[in-house]
Amino acid sequence: xxxxxxxxxxxxxxxxxxxxxxxxxxxxxxxxxxxxxxxxxxxxxxxxxxxxxxxxxxxxxxxxxxxxxxxxxxxxxxxxxxxxxxxxxxxxxxxxxxxxxxxxxxxxxxxxxxxxxxxxxxxxxxxxxxxxxxxxxxxxxxxxxxxxxxxxxxxxxxxxxxxxxxxxxxxxxxxxxxxxxxxxxxxxxxxxxxxxxxxxxxxxxxxxxxxxxxxxxxxxxxxxxxxxxxxxxxxxxxxxxxxxxxxxxxxxxxxxxxxxxxxxxxxxxxxxxxxxxxxxxxxxxxxxxxxxxxxxxxxxxxxxxxxxxxxxxxxxxxxxxxxxxxxxxxxxxxxxxxxxxxxxxxxxxxxxxxxxxxxxxxxxxxxxxxxxxxxxxxxxxx
Amino acid sequence: xxxxxxxxxxxxxxxxxxxxxxxxxxxxxxxxxxxxxxxxxxxxxxxxxxxxxxxxxxxxxxxxxxxxxxxxxxxxxxxxxxxxxxxxxxxxxxxxxxxxxxxxxxxxxxxxxxxxxxxxxxxxxxxxxxxxxxxxxxxxxxxxxxxxxxxxxxxxxxxxxxxxxxxxxxxxxxxxxxxxxxxxxxxxxxxxxxxxxxxxxxxxxxxxxxxxxxxxxxxxxxxxxxxxxxxxxxxxxxxxxxxxxxxxxxxxxxxxxxxxxxxxxxxxxxxxxxxxxxxxxxxxxxxxxxxxxxxxxxxxxxxxxxxxxxxxxxxxxxxxxxxxxxxxxxxxxxxxxxxxxx
Numbered sequence: 215x216x217x218x219x220x221x222x223x224x225x226x227x228x229x230x231x232x233x234x235x236x237x238x239x240x241x242x243x244x245x246x247x248x249x250x251x252x253x254x255x256x257x258x259x260x261x262x263x264x265x266x267x268x269x270x271x272x273x274x275x276x277x278x279x280x281x282x283x284x285x286x287x288x289x290x291x292x293x294x295x296x297x298x299x300x301x302x303x304x305x306x307x308x309x310x311x312x313x314x315x316x317x318x319x320x321x322x323x324x325x326x327x328x329x330x331x332x333x334x335x336x337x338x339x340x341x342x343x344x345x346x347x348x349x350x351x352x353x354x355x356x357x358x359x360x361x362x363x364x365x366x367x368x369x370x371x372x373x374x375x376x377x378x379x380x381x382x383x384x385x386x387x388x389x390x391x392x393x394x395x396x397x398x399x400x401x402x403x404x405x406x407x408x409x410x411x412x413x414x415x416x417x418x419x420x421x422x423x424x425x426x427x428x429x430x431x432x433x434x435x436x437x438x439x440x441x442x443x444x445x446x447x448x449x450x451x452x453x454x455x456x457x458x459x460x461x462x463x464x465x466x467x468x469x470x471x472x473x474x475x476x477x478x479x480x481x482x483x484x485x486x487x488x489x490x491x492x493x494x495x496x497x498x499x500x501x502x503x504x505x506x507x508x509x510x511x512x513x514x515x516x517x518x519x520x521x522x523x524x525x526x527x528x529x530x531x532x533x534x535x536x537x538x539x540x541x542x543x544x545x546x547x548x549x550x551x552x553x554x555x556x557x558x559x560x561x562x563x564x565x566x567x568x569x570x571x572x573x574x575x576x577x578x579x580x581x582x583x584x585x586x587x588x589x590x591x592x593x594x595x596x
Numbered sequence: 597x598x599x600x601x602x603x604x605x606x607x608x609x610x611x612x613x614x615x616x617x618x619x620x621x622x623x624x625x626x627x628x629x630x631x632x633x634x635x636x637x638x639x640x641x642x643x644x645x646x647x648x649x650x651x652x653x654x655x656x657x658x659x660x661x662x663x664x665x666x667x668x669x670x671x672x673x674x675x676x677x678x679x680x681x682x683x684x685x686x687x688x689x690x691x692x693x694x695x696x697x698x699x700x701x702x703x704x705x706x707x708x709x710x711x712x713x714x715x716x717x718x719x720x721x722x723x724x725x726x727x728x729x730x731x732x733x734x735x736x737x738x739x740x741x742x743x744x745x746x747x748x749x750x751x752x753x754x755x756x757x758x759x760x761x762x763x764x765x766x767x768x769x770x771x772x773x774x775x776x777x778x779x780x781x782x783x784x785x786x787x788x789x790x791x792x793x794x795x796x797x798x799x800x801x802x803x804x805x806x807x808x809x810x811x812x813x814x815x816x817x818x819x820x821x822x823x824x825x826x827x828x829x830x831x832x833x834x835x836x837x838x839x840x841x842x843x844x845x846x847x848x849x850x851x852x853x854x855x856x857x858x859x860x861x862x863x864x865x866x867x868x869x870x871x872x873x874x875x876x877x878x879x880x881x882x883x884x885x886x887x888x889x890x891x892x893x894x895x896x897x898x899x900x901x902x903x904x905x906x907x908x909x910x911x912x913x914x915x916x917x918x919x920x921x922x923x924x925x926x927x928x929x930x931x932x933x934x935x936x937x938x
Contacts, residue, residue, distance in 0.1 A: 413869035416854035445856035484813030
């Protein structure tokens with residue numbers, strides 16, 4: 215990853231740059247609906263996406279990965295930060311100026327049952343984007359819909375059918391067809407396979423892979439399944455409580471996790487091999503993800519981290535490059551030899567952590583999870 | 597040999613619908629001993645949930661038809677009256693449902709929902725039931741159970757709600773615990789906690805577990821014996837080692853090959869099972885997997901019986917293929933990465 219956008223790689227290969235993006239949701243209370251607190255859904259996230267690659271975004275539910283995905287294509291307004299798509303700042307564009315860019319970034323949603331309008335026919339669902347963007351006349355649109363349906367493995371005869379006539383996997387194909395209708399460059403896929411059965415899931419992953427090769431697509435692939443993410447991604451970003459805590463080339467994340475959270479996440483993935491499963495050292499993380507309304511001080515992972523020391527409670531670790539564009543934010547990095555540790559430099563100057571926490575009242579006890587309480591009697595390993 | 601708790605013999609479940617008769621479960625048999633975990637694997641529509649709900653007597657209704665026997669300690673649960681079933685449910689068989697978000701009533705406190713379950717089955721006072729509830733919550737790993745017992749479900753996280761569901765299932769000390777996709781809605785870290793919890797509680801309560809899931813990884817950790825279901829039928833049955841190291845049915849291979857695995861190098865392409873599962877109203881002739889099976893031949897138009905075809909006695913499957921042929925050809929499906937390398 216280059217230090218400052220302009221150097222190193224040209225704007226052509228960098229499709230998307232995200233700098234210090236934040237998304238806070240206000241919590242309002244009382245008669246006057248005063249803002250009493252914020253949900254820190256995405257908190258100061260920076261990364262880049264190169265044209266043609268797949269960036270995987272993983273994390274547990276509530277870590278902000280979906281919010282981040284939606285913020286990137288401006289389905290949600292970012293609270294702060296810059297989003298640069300093909301060299302142009304898009305974080306402040308108005309509706310009208312955003313519209314032409316919308317055709318270049320499309321989204322595939324998680325739930326194939328909820329994301330298709332049950333009253334519209336497949337043809338209308340897939341051609342609507344073209345109609346909105348005034349692409350071609352009706353006959354051309356219809357022909358194009360037929361083409362796209364074929365590309366995603368459906369048949370052009372499905373044009374006049376309704377979504378309920380299709381199975382979950384086929385519906386997800388319709389969702390992908392709709393995203394492809396405008397020939398986008400970037401597709402943000404938010405858990406596109408998690409609602410599907412395993413055999414259908416593998417069909418879908420192979421389809422996404424073929425489409426990427428044929429149409430030179432760039433994906434941001436959001437998922438919670440580490441196996442799926444490893445299969446599709448070139449690089450992977452691990453999120454925890456609104457922050458990217460590790461960003462690494464895909465294979466390396468699995469062989470050499472640096473952040474203890476990544477290590478724990480990997481060890482929690484069940485392996486379909488009884489002998490290996492028995493032999494494996496398991497790190498069972500205790501408790502739940504703390505509330506993003508009032509995230510822990512310092513490193514946000516410290517209440518659940520087995521390596522945590524005093525410094526982790528006080529100082530937020532910056533994302534540091536440990537070589538081979540493998541970034542991690544940790545005071546006690548794992549799998550790093552001393553030499554790399556010395557050479558490692560701060561990747562990019564991080565905005566001061568303290569600024570995030572000021573001006574936010576602390577009086578929201580409400581319905582949150584027991585943050586620091588060591589909750590389960592579950593033991594560490596078996 | 598441990599005590600035999602549950603014996604299911606040739607269970608059939610059919611539902612009459614407007615479109616025709618749905619053959620949800622066809623000819624399932626298994627036994628469950630105290631202290632064992634039986635894993636049932638299959639995709640949606642394979643009949644695994646209908647099987648578990650039938651054991652609990654939850655599929656009874658005017659449109660349901662049953663065949664075969666479900667023997668619990670010798671008594672046929674398919675024949676007992678609805679009122680007697682109420683005694684088995686909870687006291688003898690407990691169930692953990694899939695979705696902890698919707699299985700709890702949002703307008704009642706967690707504690708009251710557990711107390712209700714206890715009092716429905718036993719004559720105990722409110723205070724005694726409450727004391728037991730707190731103890732149960734402690735056993736399933738809820739921190740500060742004395743205060744959390746008065747929380748509402750929305751104050752619990754997903755993992756804690758699933759723990760509360762487990763507490764309800766265990767409230768009357770059942771001998772058989774049926775867990776229907778108990779971890780599907782949870783994150784991997786929470787899933788690991790819950791799987792470990794169920795394994796531990798099984799020993800603490802000296803019960804047996806039926807664990808239903810589509811996730812072969814979870815099954816590999818918890819099950820002793822495994823049943824693979826497809827289109828309402830058992831296509832393969834054996835010990836955990838049989839299923840993972842000597843799988844005999846091409847559908848089992850397909851399942852094993854479709855999951856992206858962390859313990860193996862990343863393959864160029866995942867194996868896919870082409871097509872869709874059949875409609876349960878209009879099943880294909882012969883082997884139900886035939887239309888999707890790359891190894892199908894003429895004989896497959898006749899349905900194979902579930903029987904032992906390998907050296908290991910308890911390992912049964914429904915496939916006509918020659919065992920040697922299968923052993924030679926299954927690896928290209930199960931482990932597509934290795935085939936490419938070779």
